[in-house]
Amino acid sequence: MTPDAAHEVAPALDSVIVREYGDSALLVTARRATDDEDWRVAHHVEKEFTRSMPRGVLGTIASYDAVLVEFDCTVTDHAAVVRAVGEALATLDSQQDEAPRTFVVPVVYGGDYGPDLADLAQALGITEDEIVRLHSEKPHLVRAVLSPAGAPMSDVTLPAQVGRRASPRVSVPAGTVAVAGRQATVYATSSPGGWQLIGRTPLTLFDIAADPPVRYRAGDLLRYVPIPAEDFPRLVGHGIEQADD
Amino acid sequence: MTDSGLRVLDPGRACVQDIGRRGQQQYGVSVRGSSDQYSSGMACALVANDASAPLIEATALGLVVEAVGDLLVAVTGAACDVTVDGHRVPTWQPVPVATGSVLRVFGIHDGLRCYLAVHGRIGAPTLLGSVTPDPGLGFGWYLAAGDLVTVTSTFVYFDHPHMRHPLMRPAVQVRRFPSPALIDVTVGPEWAQFINPREALQDNEFTVGNDSDEVGLRLTGHAPARTDRHELRSRGVGIGAVEVTPSGDVIVLLRGRMLTAGYPVAAVATTSAVSLLGQAQPGDRVRFRLVTTEEAIRTARSDRAAIEAVTASVRSIIGSVGVALPGGL
Numbered sequence: 001m002t003p004d005a006a007h008e009v010a011p012a013l014d015s016v017i018v019r020e021y022g023d024s025a026l027l028v029t030a031r032r033a034t035d036d037e038d039w040r041v042a043h044h045v046e047k048e049f050t051r052s053m054p055r056g057v058l059g060t061i062a063s064y065d066a067v068l069v070e071f072d073c074t075v076t077d078h079a080a081v082v083r084a085v086g087e088a089l090a091t092l093d094s095q096q097d098e099a100p101r102t103f104v105v106p107v108v109y110g111g112d113y114g115p116d117l118a119d120l121a122q123a124l125g126i127t128e129d130e131i132v133r134l135h136s137e138k139p140h141l142v143r144a145v146l147s148p149a150g151a152p153m154s155d156v157t158l159p160a161q162v163g164r165r166a167s168p169r170v171s172v173p174a175g176t177v178a179v180a181g182r183q184a185t186v187y188a189t190s191s192p193g194g195w196q197l198i199g200r201t202p203l204t205l206f207d208i209a210a211d212p213p214v215r216y217r218a219g220d221l222l223r224y225v226p227i228p229a230e231d232f233p234r235l236v237g238h239g240i241e242q243a244d245d
Numbered sequence: 246m247t248d249s250g251l252r253v254l255d256p257g258r259a260c261v262q263d264i265g266r267r268g269q270q271q272y273g274v275s276v277r278g279s280s281d282q283y284s285s286g287m288a289c290a291l292v293a294n295d296a297s298a299p300l301i302e303a304t305a306l307g308l309v310v311e312a313v314g315d316l317l318v319a320v321t322g323a324a325c326d327v328t329v330d331g332h333r334v335p336t337w338q339p340v341p342v343a344t345g346s347v348l349r350v351f352g353i354h355d356g357l358r359c360y361l362a363v364h365g366r367i368g369a370p371t372l373l374g375s376v377t378p379d380p381g382l383g384f385g386w387y388l389a390a391g392d393l394v395t396v397t398s399t400f401v402y403f404d405h406p407h408m409r410h411p412l413m414r415p416a417v418q419v420r421r422f423p424s425p426a427l428i429d430v431t432v433g434p435e436w437a438q439f440i441n442p443r444e445a446l447q448d449n450e451f452t453v454g455n456d457s458d459e460v461g462l463r464l465t466g467h468a469p470a471r472t473d474r475h476e477l478r479s480r481g482v483g484i485g486a487v488e489v490t491p492s493g494d495v496i497v498l499l500r501g502r503m504l505t506a507g508y509p510v511a512a513v514a515t516t517s518a519v520s521l522l523g524q525a526q527p528g529d530r531v532r533f534r535l536v537t538t539e540e541a542i543r544t545a546r547s548d549r550a551a552i553e554a555v556t557a558s559v560r561s562i563i564g565s566v567g568v569a570l571p572g573g574l
Binding site: 019020021022023024025027029046050058059060061062063064065066067068070073074077078144145146147148149150151188189190191206208212213214217 | 267268269270271272273274275276372373379381382383384431432433434478479480481482483484485486503504505510513514515516538541542545546549
């Protein structure tokens with residue numbers, strides 16, 4: 001192939017666009033109708049790769065509508081991985097989604113724990129309590145677990161898109177609950193970050209001593225539960241628990 | 246088996262390193278690992294270790310250690326001087342070091358990182374299967390003066406005529422890291438959204454900015470202009486991705502990158518070029534060269550074959566002088 005050629009490499013797969021991504025990766029982007037369908041395609045491919053782990057494949061990163069498949073090009077190549085993508089897609093419509101598990105995340109909203117909550121309420125023209133309600137009233141579907149390590153990405157409905165901070169913070173404490181755009185997350189590990197910080201959970205979401213270090217995965221539900229600040233200290237360091245229901 | 250190791254006298258800026266934390270993306274954990282995987286792989290090969298064995302990565306400042314027990318070591322990576330008890334020894338070659346000797350790595354130039362591998366198994370804590378430091382996880386062994394890095398080794402010091410035989414000088418493709426670095430790239434997923442991306446990347450020189458590290462390099466220069474203005478959704482980003490920001494900066498993602506980003510990716514540095522970029526430091530200059538995916542794969546395979554050839558060669562030589570190897574032969 002010449003370098004300037006269009007490099008869509010699997011025109012036969014009609015539910016996705018597959019592009020070469022350097023010598024050792026492919027970017028598979030879903031092109032079904034809805035966001036939910038696209039998300040399902042990306043995560044189905046990831047799940048199938050995790051299960052079968054074709055020779056030479058190092059790992060996958062599924063996000064909203066795409067999955068990056070990384071491999072060792074000294075062991076396999078693009079054509080072999082494209083075939084594996086095709087095989088994964090073949091089981092898309094026959095497989096039942098696993099039942100989601102629900103995890104409970106207690107959160108102290110606002111104040112020192114959520115330093116951007118007040119400004120955000122003002123910018124959106126609603127009260128802090130309304131933001132807390134909109135964030136916590138419905139369980140959040142985990143779209144992906146991404147960086148910084150352990151961050152559960154989900155959707156949130158606020159009256160308007162939330163901008164990122166003009167200049168990112170150098171360090172956001174682990175457990176901080178944040179929103180940006182129409183997305184919500186928790187900084188499971190301490191990290192620099194430019195999102196708007198609305199609260200913090202005392203729980204340890206990424207436990208480097210545990211196996212697995214993160215309990216929830218894409219497809220699970222997180223239920224954020226507001227708690228008073230005085231309950232924070234006694235829950236510090238506790239792990240995340242699955243809900244009884 | 247003997248318990249031996251390296252006593253750290255002057256740590257410079259060094260850590261215990263390996264090829265990285267593989268297969269942990271589902272937890273949002275980046276692979277990291279040695280920034281220059283060719284040099285670290287060759288260092289392991291030169292002491293007959295597996296490619297995944299831990300070794301020491303010394304960044305910019307050099308390193309002084311004392312051998313506790315007899316050791317076989319090799320130093321690769323950026324150009325540097327290495328002495329044992331004050332005597333110059335070669336880099337990119339296996340070097341026996343007798344117990345009590347002081348090994349000094351200094352004068353690192355033309356590149357940023359040196360790798361010190363020791364025959365045997367370095368004992369170091371692992372997280373998710375790897376020793377590689379991850380500052381976000383609060384994990385990693387950055388060496389401090391007085392630390393003992395233990396090495397479980399079967400090495401028996403030998404300095405007899407066999408060692409001076411040319412066979413003990415395996416043919417190694419030594420890599421140098423001059424500036425400007427010539428970085429091979431293939432077309433990226435958003436290549437077609439840029440105006441004359443080939444000319445923009447190939448005909449300009451870029452300079453590595455100050456806020457560059459093992460997460461990524463920020464390059465200043467004439468970035469390719471993008472015709473398409475629409476925002477991309479965040480998606481998984483690969484190592485070597487050449488991103489162009491709205492402000493016109495070029496960012497090349499390295500092994501410590503965050504797993505997702507939403508900037509358009511004009512090109513992707515080849516596996517071999519990512520190792521070169523792992524040696525770049527602020528102020529260094531970078532030129533890009535467009536290659537085909539096939540060429541990139543050929544180079545990656547030839548790098549790997551070179552490392553495997555040296556591993557086989559060193560194993561057969563030290564096997565012939567009666568040294569048991571890790572895992573047996």
